Amino acid sequence: NLPFWVEVTTTPSKKVSLMGEWESKLRAITSEVKKEDVGSILGVPSWMMVLLQRVLKETDFKNISELWPNLEVFFHGGISFKPYREQYKQIIGKNINYYEIYNASEGFFGIQDRSNSDEMLLMLDYGIFYEFIPMDQFHFSNPKVVSLEDVEIGKNYAMVITTNGGLWRYLIGDTVVFTSTNPFRIKITGRTKHYINAFGEELMITNVESALTKACEETNASVSDFTGAPVFMKENEGGAHEWIFEFCEKPDNLERFIDVFDNHLKSINSDYEAKRYNNMTLKRPIVHIAKPNLFYGWLESKGKLGGQNKVPRLSNDREYIDPLLELNK
Known part of the structure; x- marks a missing residue:
């Protein structure tokens, strides 16, 4: 339902945009856009x-x-831009502006309204009523639910929406933290289903992305995709976190990369640090280097190529990592 002039000034064409099969669609998009003078791009960073x-x-x-x-x-939107920032600087070849938007099939929730910011302004006049469940109560049978007037800065919440499109107290699956209440500004911190808390470490995606950025900076590495999951305890053996990283640029020293990653997680997550103490509960992270296009091939095998599909970054079980490790052999 967009005005006609949007189609005139947009590439690729509507016909190509509506194609279903991803590889054919990618070829068609490439064929069209390489002939155009593009001034702005919009999409999920990975795709x-x-x-x-x-x-x-x-x-x-x-x-x-x-x-x-x-x-x-x-x-950009859909996933965090932080792991991709350096890759975009390189592939674009000049400085451009980057703005995050927070939208989904269920509604349009937020926009980055200030340059060089990692916060988004919550949209209050788009036909959405917001409620929030504190994540420390999320798994309770009758959790506390707060409205906007009662949210606290710095606290992690699951977002609940009621919309004029017919959704009623719908959990969209995202977690957010408020950085301001006048006006209401938020950061997306992860997904309600994507975390690692097998040992009480309460590891969220924001922790991992911060540690990954630090490890990449200190070892001249660049990561395109990754996922992590717990290794559960066996008899007298402690547990661990197991990771698969697909590198665009491999680290100068993988052991150094792992140490920086691990130590930064300790510095920003006290629960993780406590579980890592003397390797009593959690051992040093186990890291695998993915072969090229591992995650792309995995998504393709599941029929989930395209911008609406994303690699699960964290899981509290081994549903994703075990098949990926098998494919990586």
Whole structure:
């Protein structure tokens, strides 16, 4: 239901955008967009990177800014942009603006309204009534639910929405933290189902992304995809976290990468630090390097290619990591 001028000024065409099969769609998108003078791009960071890499592969340009000299901004959402920031700097080849948006099939919830910020302004006038469940009560049978007037800055909440589209007290599956209440500003901290708390460590995606950024900075690495899960205790053996990282640029020293990653998690998550003390509950992280396109191949095998599908970053069981380890052999 967009105005006609949107289709005139947008690429790819509506016909291509509505294609179902991902590989055919990717080829068609590439064929169309490489002929255009693109000024802004919008999408999920992981899938947009796949598209931009394909575009460069089919042209003679060294970076995207040579192909699209008027590119000024990337509007992104769906997953955290933090692990991809350096990759985008390299592939685009110049400084552009990056703005996060928070939308889903259920509604449009937030926008980054300030440059160089990692917060989003909560949209209060888009036909959505918001409620929030504190994450420390999320698994209770009758958890406390608070409205906007009672939220606390810095506390992790599961977001509940009621909309004029017909949703009633619907859990969208995201967790957020408020950074301001005047106006209401939020950060997305993860998913209600995607965390690791097998040993009481309460590891959230924001912890992992912060540690991953630090480890990459200190070892000149770059990660395109990853997932983590617990290794459960056996008799006298402690547990651990097991990770698969797919690197665009491998670390100078993998052992150093693991140490920085582990130590930064300790520094920002006291529960994780307590469980890692003397390796009593949690041993040092187990890290595997993924072969190229491991996660892409895994999603393809499940028929889940495309922007609506994302790699689960964290899991409290081994539902995702075991099949990936098998594929990685």
